[in-house]
Amino acid sequence: MKMSAEEINQQLADLPGWHLNEAEIHCELVFKDFVSAFAFMTAGAIQAERLNHHPTWSNTYNRVNITLTTHDQGGVTDRDIQLARTFSEIAGQLGATTK
Amino acid sequence: MKMSAEEINQQLADLPGWHLNEAEIHCELVFKDFVSAFAFMTAGAIQAERLNHHPTWSNTYNRVNITLTTHDQGGVTDRDIQLARTFSEIAGQLGATTK
Numbered sequence: 110m111k112m113s114a115e116e117i118n119q120q121l122a123d124l125p126g127w128h129l130n131e132a133e134i135h136c137e138l139v140f141k142d143f144v145s146a147f148a149f150m151t152a153g154a155i156q157a158e159r160l161n162h163h164p165t166w167s168n169t170y171n172r173v174n175i176t177l178t179t180h181d182q183g184g185v186t187d188r189d190i191q192l193a194r195t196f197s198e199i200a201g202q203l204g205a206t207t208k
Numbered sequence: 209m210k211m212s213a214e215e216i217n218q219q220l221a222d223l224p225g226w227h228l229n230e231a232e233i234h235c236e237l238v239f240k241d242f243v244s245a246f247a248f249m250t251a252g253a254i255q256a257e258r259l260n261h262h263p264t265w266s267n268t269y270n271r272v273n274i275t276l277t278t279h280d281q282g283g284v285t286d287r288d289i290q291l292a293r294t295f296s297e298i299a300g301q302l303g304a305t306t307k
Contacts, residue, residue: 143262147253154246163242167266 111184120190124197126207133178134185134193137208138200140171145203149173152199160195162188173205210283219289225306226292232277233284233292236307237299239270244302248272251298259294261287272304 112120114129121127127136140146146168157163165176175196177189200207211219213228220226226235239245245267256262264275274295276288299306 143253143257147250147257150253151246151250154242154249158242158246163269165266165268167264169264170262 111179111182111186112190117185117190121193124190124193126197127193129185132184133176134189135177136175136193136196138173138175138205139208140173140203140205143170145205146171146173149196149200149203149205152203153196156195156199157192160188160192162192164192164196210278210281210285211289216284216289220292223289223292223296226296228284231283232275233288234276235274235292235295237272237274237304238307239272239302239304242269244304245270245272248295248299248302248304251302252295255294255298256291259287259291261291263291263295 117129117134121129121134126138127134138149140149150166150168150173153164167174177192178184179186179188216228216233220228220233225237226233237248239248249265249267249272252263266273276291277283278285278287
């Protein structure tokens with residue numbers, strides 16, 4: 110179920126680098142190099158497929174930009190928060206910083 | 209060395225789905241599903257790293273958008289054409305269509 114902005118911001122409080130922007134949450138990650146950035150995407154892709162919830166994400170060299178939303182609910186749901194938490198955990202393990 | 213628009217379009221003539229847009233070449237690929245799209249990105253990432261030339265690319269579920277340019281030359285070079293050829297070959301093997 111679609112969450113309110115207040116609920117979302119509460120969830121994002123302990124997820125550094127994630128921001129709410131209208132009906133989506135965003136994060137920009139910076140890695141050491143391309144191989145580290147793509148290692149993150151590979152691990153993230155496996156988790157996204159496992160959760161059956163997929164990001165919109167882009168990559169240029171050592172940077173990865175992620176946007177999460179739940180299209181069929183027209184906003185951010187707990188599935189987005191769950192995926193954001195999973196992504197942040199992987200990113201931390203791979204030494205990413207957030208912008 | 210930066211190529212002219214004429215040279216680029218000549219090279220793209222046998223690369224379906226690739227288009228020149230100012231100082232970049234673009235392609236949008238559509239796969240069967242997320243796993244196929246990410247299989248393409250994984251194989252593409254390995255080739256990009258091998259060629260030491262990296263794309264700007266984005267993915268949403270079964271779609272992959274690719275932009276190639278050579279930043280230090282301020283335009284499209286033979287390295288972009290080479291990477292586009294490699295990407296198109298992998299995409300074809302994975303059953304992608306182009307938009």
